[in-house]
Amino acid sequence: MSIVDAHFHIWRRADLPWLDGPMQPRIFGAYEGIRRDYPVGEYLGDIAGTGVTRAVYVQANWPPERAEDEAAWIESVADDSGWPHAQVAYADMTADDLRPALDRLARFPRLRGIRQQFHWHETPAYRFAPQPDLCRDRVVQRNVARLADDGLVFELQVFAGQMAGACALADACPDTTLVLQHAGMLEDTSDEGRAAWRDAMAALAERPNVTAKLSGFGTFIHRVDPAHIAWLIEETVALFGADRCLWGSNFPIEKLWTDYATLLAAHRHAAAGLSAAQQNAIFNDTACRVYRLT
DSSP states (O other): OOEEEEEEOOBOGGGOTTTSSSOOOOTTOOOGGGSSOBOHHHHHHHHTTTTEEEEEEEOOOOOGGGHHHHHHHHHHHHHHHOOOSEEEEOOOTTSSOOHHHHHHHTTOTTEEEEEOOOOOOSSGGGOOSSSTTGGGOHHHHHHHHHGGGGTOEEEEOOOGGGHHHHHHHHHHOTTSOEEEGGGGOOOOOSHHHHHHHHHHHHHHHTSTTEEEEEOOTTTTTOSOOHHHHHHHHHHHHHHHOGGGEEEOOOBTGGGGTOOHHHHHHHHHHHTTTSOHHHHHIIIIIHHHHHTTOO
């Protein structure tokens, strides 16, 4: 099976304020092990022998004013190495006029989407956005809707408690594909937390323009847990269907507690009970369609 990694990062430490300078709280905990350059050569070494044939780079939070520099660097890396095959860049979806930013990014042929992280949580270390309900903002909704004109997806990153707003965003942007990061970022693994996550995900799954990304499952538990991965994949696929699910490694974040082959094997084992067509959708076909990979 040809495998697409639909969510990975490479970086130069000097370009990332959160990696350089004082340690900043992050949702994935202590990150001394990745406070360094993570070049494409190391990524290619990590995926060697795993069957991964294509990959999608997702923006790694360079300073917002350097979003075009980040995209330009990724294009140069891809020109030199052949990897990645597509990229998701940053743009400020709260800007009154998004067009100038999109026009500047349009010169990059591998551009397939935009990510601005909207996740907000009562726990400060889990918080990224300045307010919890950006999905309901009319300017944001208008800008996300505009992405469809350029054939771009929006990478949606929210917690379960924000998914009612995410439903409103999906309804306001029916022609834009929203890719739900990390399958909704389940951070509360109690019975009550899982039930709340499932109910919120079920409402979002009713929106046909939302696709779920099966990635980042170690974010809050800081390990590869096969049972946890299997539960999340089973529930998410049951809600969205395999043709609206795609896999991503979230490397090198998950490299803090595992290696690439172990991570991928855990996800493939969790999906082993699905049909061959469903497995192909999750690990290849959905990503190829969503990110227009050839």
